[in-house]
Amino acid sequence: MPFIRLLTQTVFLAFGQLWANKLRSLLTTLGIIIGVAAVVSIVAATDGMRVYVLDKFAAFGAKKVFIDGRLPRSKWGTVPWQHYDLKIHEVQAIIDHAQSIDKITPVIRVPGEVTIAGLTKNDASVTGIWPTWHEIENRTVTQGRPFSRIDDEERIQVCLINDKTIEEFNLDREPLGDVVTIRGRRFTVVGVVETKDLGPMFGGGQSRAEIFVPASVALAANPRGWINMAMAQLKSTDQADDAVAEIKFILRKMRQLRPEDEETYDVQVIQSFIDNFNSVARVITVAAGGIVAISLVVGGVGIMNIMLVSVSERTREIGLRKAVGARPEVILMQFLVEAVALCILGGGLGLLVAQAGVFGIRQFEALSQAAVPLWAVLLAVLFSAFIGVLFGMFPAIKASRLDPIEALRHE
Amino acid sequence: MTIRIRNLQKVYKMGVERIHALRGVNLDIQRNEFVAIMGASGSGKSTLMNILGCLDRPTAGTYELAGQPVHKMSAARLAEVRNREIGFVFQTFELLPRATALKNVMLPLIYSPRHWRGARKRAKGALARVGLADRIKHKPNQLSGGQRQRVAVARALVNEPSILLADEPTGNLDSRTSEEIIGLFKALHDEGQTIIIVTHEEDIAGHAHRIVRLRDGLIISDFPTDQDPIHREYLNRAAVAAAALAADDSNHRGERGERGGGFDPVSSIPALSELKS
Numbered sequence: 001m002p003f004i005r006l007l008t009q010t011v012f013l014a015f016g017q018l019w020a021n022k023l024r025s026l027l028t029t030l031g032i033i034i035g036v037a038a039v040v041s042i043v044a045a046t047d048g049m050r051v052y053v054l055d056k057f058a059a060f061g062a063k064k065v066f067i068d069g070r071l072p073r074s075k076w077g078t079v080p081w082q083h084y085d086l087k088i089h090e091v092q093a094i095i096d097h098a099q100s101i102d103k104i105t106p107v108i109r110v111p112g113e114v115t116i117a118g119l120t121k122n123d124a125s126v127t128g129i130w131p132t133w134h135e136i137e138n139r140t141v142t143q144g145r146p147f148s149r150i151d152d153e154e155r156i157q158v159c160l161i162n163d164k165t166i167e168e169f170n171l172d173r174e175p176l177g178d179v180v181t182i183r184g185r186r187f188t189v190v191g192v193v194e195t196k197d198l199g200p201m202f203g204g205g206q207s208r209a210e211i212f213v214p215a216s217v218a219l220a221a222n223p224r225g226w227i228n229m230a231m232a233q234l235k236s237t238d239q240a241d242d243a244v245a246e247i248k249f250i251l252r253k254m255r256q257l258r259p260e261d262e263e264t265y266d267v268q269v270i271q272s273f274i275d276n277f278n279s280v281a282r283v284i285t286v287a288a289g290g291i292v293a294i295s296l297v298v299g300g301v302g303i304m305n306i307m308l309v310s311v312s313e314r315t316r317e318i319g320l321r322k323a324v325g326a327r328p329e330v331i332l333m334q335f336l337v338e339a340v341a342l343c344i345l346g347g348g349l350g351l352l353v354a355q356a357g358v359f360g361i362r363q364f365e366a367l368s369q370a371a372v373p374l375w376a377v378l379l380a381v382l383f384s385a386f387i388g389v390l391f392g393m394f395p396a397i398k399a400s401r402l403d404p405i406e407a408l409r410h411e
Numbered sequence: 412m413t414i415r416i417r418n419l420q421k422v423y424k425m426g427v428e429r430i431h432a433l434r435g436v437n438l439d440i441q442r443n444e445f446v447a448i449m450g451a452s453g454s455g456k457s458t459l460m461n462i463l464g465c466l467d468r469p470t471a472g473t474y475e476l477a478g479q480p481v482h483k484m485s486a487a488r489l490a491e492v493r494n495r496e497i498g499f500v501f502q503t504f505e506l507l508p509r510a511t512a513l514k515n516v517m518l519p520l521i522y523s524p525r526h527w528r529g530a531r532k533r534a535k536g537a538l539a540r541v542g543l544a545d546r547i548k549h550k551p552n553q554l555s556g557g558q559r560q561r562v563a564v565a566r567a568l569v570n571e572p573s574i575l576l577a578d579e580p581t582g583n584l585d586s587r588t589s590e591e592i593i594g595l596f597k598a599l600h601d602e603g604q605t606i607i608i609v610t611h612e613e614d615i616a617g618h619a620h621r622i623v624r625l626r627d628g629l630i631i632s633d634f635p636t637d638q639d640p641i642h643r644e645y646l647n648r649a650a651v652a653a654a655a656l657a658a659d660d661s662n663h664r665g666e667r668g669e670r671g672g673g674f675d676p677v678s679s680i681p682a683l684s685e686l687k688s
């Protein structure tokens with residue numbers, strides 16, 4: 001193990017040298033410290049942001065699929081936009097035939113005034129849904145019962161309200177059996193749905209009064225059978241692409257579109273938003289990496305500069321070491337190890353600075369989950385070492401090639 | 412035979428000019444010899460020393476050190492030979508300023524894998540040999556000039572080299588300390604160490620048993636010290652000067668001239684040191 005011993009001795013020697021020139025070493029490696037601190041904290045922040053956003057998506061429902069009709073660009077101005085809205089039988093066909101879809105519900109907005117207990121408001125939303133809506137939206141009934149198939153089939157005039165409705169219409173805490181008047185028709189409250197605040201990212205923000213009625217009842221209110229959209233749930237998140245293909249195939253077939261015809265519908269999967277977001281996060285990481293690579297190169301040049309100074313300052317010492325038998329490669333290694341040690345030291349300090357920075361940025365809600373990932377730590381250390389080798393090589397070669405006679409004569 | 416040099420030549424190129432530093436030197440040095448190499452600047456003395464010390468290679472000729480043909484070796488092999496066979500003592504000591512005496516003495520052992528085990532003990536032994544057993548933790552700036560040179564000698568000895576090669580070892584020391592270091596060399600020689608001193612000081616050379624003189628890249632004389640005509644001339648002049656000095660001294664201060672017979676006081680007179688040139 002002579003090599004190992006020599007290496008350990010060289011490492012001790014190198015750290016001794018760095019310790020002897022504490023301030024200079026620190027200043028020299030500042031570039032590396034800043035570079036590593038910058039990249040690692042950006043990575044930590046992006047990662048934290050990603051975790052936060054994905055959490056939000058998961059709460060919103062990562063398995064969600066949105067389907068709605070869309071007026072093709074070529075038909076703008078010639079056909080009313082409602083013409084391509086989804087029909088209830090299309091929604092039914094999707095759930096019947098799309099293998100990757102687990103559940104589906106139409107979403108039918110019913111405009112108009114709402115009156116409860118003598119109080120009339122026109123900003124409460126009224127939506128027609130199927131019972132599957134609760135599972136897709138992950139919003140359960142906290143009091144009473146959800147809709148049943150019978151409600152839908154028989155078009156029974158029942159409704160669900162959310163907590164916010166109770167608040168806004170000053171209802172008592174147990175509103176079951178209360179009567180809600182929507183566009184002049186009377187509905188009995190059979191259940192209360194929990195209110196979910198999804199945050200500003202999904203247009204939620206302020207939660208508002210919501211009233212739900214069976215889809216068939218809502219459809220009856222608009223005789224042409226237009227529905228705003230359908231909301232479906234994937235069997236699993238990795239079937240997002242399959243689902244889009246299946247739904248498009250079914251709709252294309254039902255709408256008898258020829259291959260050259262434009263799509264008259266739109267299918268969006270939350271998973272694809274997530275994928276988009278992930279790729280944005282990746283781009284940020286890569287861009288940050290690029291910027292930091294530049295700063296590390298600048299830091300590396302600083303290291304090279306100071307190593308050259310060190311070689312020239314210690315010329316006599318190098319001459320002496322050679323005179324007493326240090327082979328050129330041993331001298332080379334000594335200076336290389338010193339440069340690498342300097343860089344790794346910078347990398348380590350940079351990591352500490354980044355860690356401190358991460359504690360700081362956790363104050364922001366969106367970054368509360370920011371953490372330095374292990375791979376970033378390893379990468380930072382490896383990259384610093386690489387910079388050390390890269391920029392330490394030239395001075396080390398210079399030192400190893402010094403002529404001992406000249407070196408000992410050096411003033 | 413420790414050193415065997417045949418027809419050694421060294422040519423330096425300075426631009427277009429070629430400088431013949433050595434023009435065919437033949438030299439044999441046996442084990443346990445104590446040799447002084449002398450010569451004015453430009454005589455080729457430094458070049459010969461560099462080649463003897465394996466720091467440089469000859470342009471032509473052969474040099475065998477302890478049976479190995481050194482003139483053929485690569486730079487890396489030369490480094491190993493230096494480590495194993497040669498102990499250098501420099502005029503300016505060349506100690507690492509931040510390292511303790513012990514660490515300084517251990518320096519050659521770092522580059523000698525066979526000595527890694529027990530390096531510390533070995534270095535302590537070398538320091539004890541030069542009389543610095545109680546100074547191992549001291550750094551160079553806590554030591555006197557003589558002590559520093561002793562540390563350097565210990566460093567030169569620590570690998571048990573074939574030759575101890577000293578380049579003007581007393582050049583930076585006062586006369587009393589010089590005597591001390593020369594005394595140390597004599598003691599080492601008595602223990603069997605081969606010693607080569609390169610110097611231009613006649614009185615230092617006088618302690619060696621053989622004086623080799625160079626001029627213009629050639630050996631012009633090679634005698635045992637007591638037969639060297641130039642050295643004998645120097646001794647005669649020194650004795651005369653010393654007698655004159657002693658007489659002068661007793662005229663001025665009366666009885667004190669008893670010990671004035673040696674050439675101790677002479678070495679402190681610079682004019683006499685220059686007689687050799």
